[in-house]
Amino acid sequence: MIQTQIQPISTALASALLNKINNKTKPLGSLGRLEKLALQVGLIQDTLTPELNKPVMMVFAGDHGIVQAGVSPFPQEVTQQMVFNFLSGGAAINIFSQTNAMQVRVIDAGVNHHFGMVPGLIDAKIGMGTQNFLTTPAMTQAQCEQALTVGISLAHKEFESCSNVMGFGEMGIGNTSSASALMAVLCELPPEQCVGRGTGLDDAGLQKKIDVIKAAVAQHKLDAKDACQVLATFGGFEIAMMVGAMLGAAEKKCVLLIDGFIATSALLVASKMQPEVLEYCVFAHCSNESGHRLLLHYLKAEPLLDLGLRLGEGTGAALAYPLVKAAVNFLNEMASFESANVSQAE
Structure with missing residues (x-):
């Protein structure tokens, strides 16, 4: 079993941070969620003057055997094609990351393609895609633990390169099916509440996808308390590696930018292993x-944006990053009532 040592965030500076926030030249609470963000980042870094250094977007790619059951309108080759698109800078995540000065790391966690030596691609391949979890576990326990371990080491490597902000994205045809199954089992919810249209299924395709997930969940009969086994049974290599990277980033006290459905399903697994990651x-x-x-409600999470996105890749996380920057910058740079010689409310 993978061991990480994620420390609960210290609240020793909470009072001082709140005092600093409240004494900025504004009415109390008038910056809303940005004030909560500033407090959170200050507590994560245990400082009154937090810094965001070398933000990186880690995009994990992997293929899924469950596509054999007809759960996606797109062929599996799209995964490898999109990896090349990421590497050439042509995808949405490239544009949004570049807009916000974030570095993009493209990681082959388990794409069903031999890339060879491709410049810019991080070769962390566990296998040539997972198995069809409708009939057999997606991966072995050994493969699952390998993916987790590699993910942890990748996050640690980014930290050692002075990054303290990490976003998480993914690419993998069929991975909304994995995410839906993980959610259904770990949250103990009916699959029909967890399954969506993914890359654009019509009504008939959506019903088929629901039926496949229900059959797979019934087939394996797993204990929701065993997150590692659930991950090995229904996850993708890219999801498992992302779980490890999230754990590794939190272990190093980094700020984690959580994207959409697939990334949040990875976080769900990570939180079952180490609740402090949240x-x-x-x-x-x-x-x-x-x-x-x-799923966000289950995790008691408050998302920053609601733009109707469903692309994945880490796009939502890249778009939200400027809000985190704004929160840190107002905490560090905005004048206080005293420094600006502005009278406070009586």
Whole structure:
């Protein structure tokens, strides 16, 4: 079993941070969620003057055997094609990350394609895609633990390169099916509440996808308390590696930018392994993918944005990052009543 040591966030500076926030030249609470963000980042870094250094977006790619059951309108080759698109800078996540000065890391966690030596691609391949979890576990326990371990080491490597803000994105045809199954089992919810249209299923396709997930969940009969087994049974290599990266980033006291449905399903697994990971998370947005709003509610999460996005790739996390920057900047740079010689309310 993977061992990480995520420390609960210290609240020793909470009073001082709140005092600093409240003494800025504004009415109390008038910056709303930004005030909560500033407090959270200050507590994560245990300082009154937090800094956001070298933000990085980690995009994990992997293929899924469950596509054999007809759960996606897109062919599996799209995963590898999108990896090349990421590497050439042509995807939405490239544009949004570049807009916000974030570095993009493209990680082959388990794409069903031999890339060879491709510049810019991080080769962390566990296998050539997972198995069809309708009939057999998606991966072995050994593969699952390998993916987790690699994910932890990738996050640690980014931290050692001075990054303290990490966003998490993904690419993998069929991965909304994995996310839906993980959610259904770990949240103990009916699959129909967790399954959405993914990359654009019509009504008949959506019903088929629901039926497949229900059959798979019934087939494996797993204990919701065993998150690692649930992950191995229904996850993708990219999801498992993302779980590890989230745990590794939180272990190093980084700020975690959580994207949409698939990334949040990875966080769900991580939180079952190490509940403290949630304290380090900024929930970027509420996806338009059915099930995500319910999953956010389950995690007691407050997303920053609700733009109707359902692309994945980490796009929502990249779009939300400027709000985190704004929160830190107002905490550090905005004048206080005293420094600006402005009278306070009586």
